[in-house]
Amino acid sequence: MRTVLITGASDGIGAAAAARLAGDHRLILVGRNPEKTRAVAERVGADGVFVADFAQLDQVRGLAAEITGRYDRIDVLANNAGGLFSGPTITVDGVELTFQVNHLAAFLLTDLLRPLFTPDTAVVNTSSVAARLFSSFRVDDLDTSRRYRPERAYGNAKLANILFTKGLHARGIRSVAFHPGNVATSFASDTTSPLRWLYTTVLNRSLITPEAGGSTLEFFIRSDAWQSGEYYGSDHRPGRTARKAADPALVEALWSGSERLLRR
Ligand SMILES: NC(=O)c1ccc[n+]([C@@H]2O[C@H](COP(=O)([O-])OP(=O)(O)OC[C@H]3O[C@@H](n4cnc5c(N)ncnc54)[C@H](OP(=O)(O)O)[C@@H]3O)[C@@H](O)[C@H]2O)c1
DSSP states (O other): OEEEEEESTTSHHHHHHHHHHTTSEEEEEEESSHHHHHHHHHHHTOSEEEEOOTTSHHHHHHHHHHHHHHOSOEEEEEEOOOOOBOSOOBOTTSSBHHHIIIIIHHHHHHHHHGGGEEEEEEEEEEOOTHHHHTOOOOGGGTTOOSSOOHHHHHHHHHHHHHHHHHHHHHTTOEEEEEOOOSBOSSTTTBOOSTTHHHHHSGGGGGSBOHHHHHHHHHHHHHOOOSOTTOEEOTTSSBOOOOGGGGOHHHHHHHHHHHHHHHHO
16 A cells, blocks of 8 residues: 655645545645644544644654654655745745745655655645746745745745756656646635635636545546656646746756755
8 A cells, every 4th residue: 555645635635635545545644724634634544644834844844753753655745735825924934935835845845754755756746837827936036025926926836846846856756746727725715816816706616626626636646647857737738837947957946945945
């Protein structure tokens, strides 16, 4: 039985994917809200349930220590926690919240869990079409704290998910990024971005269900019919994204910039 860790598993796409994988996978579920996370874990019969707020990197470090203390392997790490927030909000770690929750925490968690990886371990990153629609990525403003707009910060963070995927691939770790579709979840409930209207009003009837979004995450966790280092759309086919995602120099700049932010 493969061991699968899903972050952002207390709600939406992550919780729906967990329900679909339960039964033939050993599930380690990570959320932020303890009650919600425990309820999902109980419902799906998860093997492990952990909570951490990615707005505090020490909680990510503590999470990794707990997991490495209890497990000896991870076959799939699904970095799925994320959202669209208001801001700019600078965390206790001195980093803009959107970048930290959507990318930097996952970058740190992946690094700290590497002792549990096998040569076949896959890292699945939930990115977004927002990387193409809203990003305007600059190395000198990695966390978009200076030129902040909610959707730009989100688009840049989701582009970071794709650049990180390529950085992992370049380092010999199987990794993929994907867009789950436009899904009716609460991921935009905490933002002043105009995009929240799409998610919180009757307009959300145009969105797909969390189960449909979760089935795309399930596909990338379950299958190996994808090419490492690539970005896919919700139709499971290679997706179109920002041109900058194909720039190897930017892949390395994000990697070293993320390391620098973690050393502060
Ligand atoms: N919905 C869409 O249309 C859409 C489209 C493209 C990409 N995505 C991406 O899909 C992923 C899942 O989002 P969703 O749509 O399923 O939204 P959701 O239902 O709001 O779920 C978000 C998950 O992320 C967790 N999370 C949020 N802030 C966190 C923090 N500070 N620390 C730790 N965990 C945190 C939440 O934990 P709690 O519930 O415990 O607080 C929840 O489990 C995100 O990466 C999002 O960017 C969504």
